[in-house]
Amino acid sequence: MHRRLIAPGAFAAASLMLAIPASAASLSPGAPGIGDPYYPDYGNGGYDVSHYDLRLKYQPATDELEGTATLLARTTQDLSRFDLDFLLDVSEVRVNGAKASFTTSGEHELEVTPKSPLAKGTSVTVVVRYSGVPSSKQAYGFTSWHRTADGGVGANEPEAAWWWFPSNDHPLDKATYDVSVLVPDGSQAISNGTLQSTSSRLGWTRWNWRSDKPQATYLATLAVGRFDLTTGTTDSGIPVVNAYSKDLGANYGAARASVERTGEIADWLSGYFGPYPFDALGGYVPNTNTGYALETQTRPFYSPRQFANGSNTSVVVHELAHQWYGDLVSVHGWKDIWINEGFARYAQWLWSEHEDEGTAQELADYVYASHPADDTFWTVRPGDPGPENQFDIAVYDRGALALQALRNEIGDEAFFAVLKGWPQKYAYGNASVADFQRYAEEVSGQPLAALFDTWLFQPSKPGAPAARGAAIARTAEAPVQPKSWKRIAATNDVHGG
Secondary structure, three states: OOOOOOOHHHHHHHHHHHOOOHHHHOOEEOOOOOOOOOOOOOOOOOEEEEEEEEEEEEEOOOOEEEEEEEEEEEEOOOEEEEEEEOOOEEEEEEEOOEEEEEEEEOOOEEEEEOOOOEOOOOEEEEEEEEEEOHHHOOEOOEOOEEEEOOEEEEOOOOOOHHHOOOEOOOOOOOEEEEEEEEEEOOOEEEOOOEEEEEEEEOOEEEEEEEEEEEEOHHHOOEEEEOEEEEEEEOOOOOEEEEEEEOOOHHHHHHHHHHHOOHHHHHHHHHHHHOOOOOOOEEEEEOOOOOOOEEOOOOOOEEOHHHHOOOOOHHHHHHHHHOOOEOOOEEEOOHHHOHHHHHHHHHHHHHHHHHOOOOOHHHHHHHHHHHOOOOOHHHHOOOOOOOHHHOOOHHHHHHHHHHHHHHHHHHOHHHHHHHHHHHHHHOOOEEEOHHHHHHHHHHHHOOOOHHHHHHHHHOOOOOOHHHHHHOOOOOOOOOOOOOOOHHHHHOOOOOOOO
8 A cells, every 4th residue: 555645735635535425435346256165156246136038049050149138136235346157258238228348257257347336225237238159168168058969958057057148147046037039940949937929930930938936047948959849737737848859869759758747746746845836847858968967947957868778757756856955945055955966866765665666765775785884975975065076976865865864763744744844934045954954853843963964964874873773774684676776876967977
């Protein structure tokens, strides 16, 4: 800091400075990250988005995307500038109607400086005009845009939005969506929510989708290609739209035989988790070369590889369970991933019981016995696995094992009350593993800290006394592999490559 003397004539200017409102002195840039320790640069500080309006035009032959994104937001601090997470080429940004200056920084930051600073609590409209070829963009050495023979797909976790719309990319900032996509006649544009309308003109068709319940950015999806669409309604009255790439080849039949059971499975899950929380349902299977599936809200993404060995309703159960555990209630931070994956895997165990292919207890006993104490499986802590192990199989299998231990500890009545009550308590919001422990203690009336620590946080295999106490592997005999095991294990790469 350099000190300097103020000349006598400068006192008037100094007096004027004192008259500037105090809030002006607090103006500062919004943080380039929302504060998640796993992903420090994901999301942004200083504002919350309430709605995304995306008007897009996509050319499947060249993978060219043009868009105008309108974001409705409210500031949470006095802002001199703010960031959006985005990778495509921006031609113009307007904030509250006035042109704003912008630049890029880091791997995926779009820095926006509005013409006038924004006071805390201000309603803000941000318009971003952009274009680009999503498949040509990478961040951190990877892409979440999957090029297909007839188009492209945006779907990945924990990030996918950067490749097709600017956003505050973290589950803590949920919003509603209108997604309108213009594609050549003969192609279809699939997104989340309800299909509001389609209209054709001069060789192009516009598809208008609406998601009117809060949705995390990574759960937003876009797929353009040539699809066969099926429609229906669940017994509970929810409209279903499914889509299958026309060039799935030998996987086509197995994919349809699985995903067409979406309505049935969602109604079945509602018996455990409460009423289905959204007003649309479905799934889509594009011809990607990826191996994973993803719980994109109301319309999960499935890769063809999930059906390479025949139909598999278990993966459909997994992704639909996420509509409650992951979508309706989303993680507070990415370290809370067990709230998503342990529960979706446990839903597969419940489906195994339903199909008479092995009980949840038998599956828990098998998981416990299948991994010796020196297996690295036990070094991963599902309650806080670290970013490098966020989608490790232990988060799924050890995570579900922890739920069976909880079930045995508090009894079926309390356990299933927790499963159904939790999504209602935090509906359309966010929650953490610690929140879940407190809720389970509240419902059961039992202290559960030791149980959660043993099964979720210790980097070692729970010993025989702890296992017996949780009614896991109660006999010395090696458990028989449940009939459902191979089908469940076939979904182990639901978030893999």
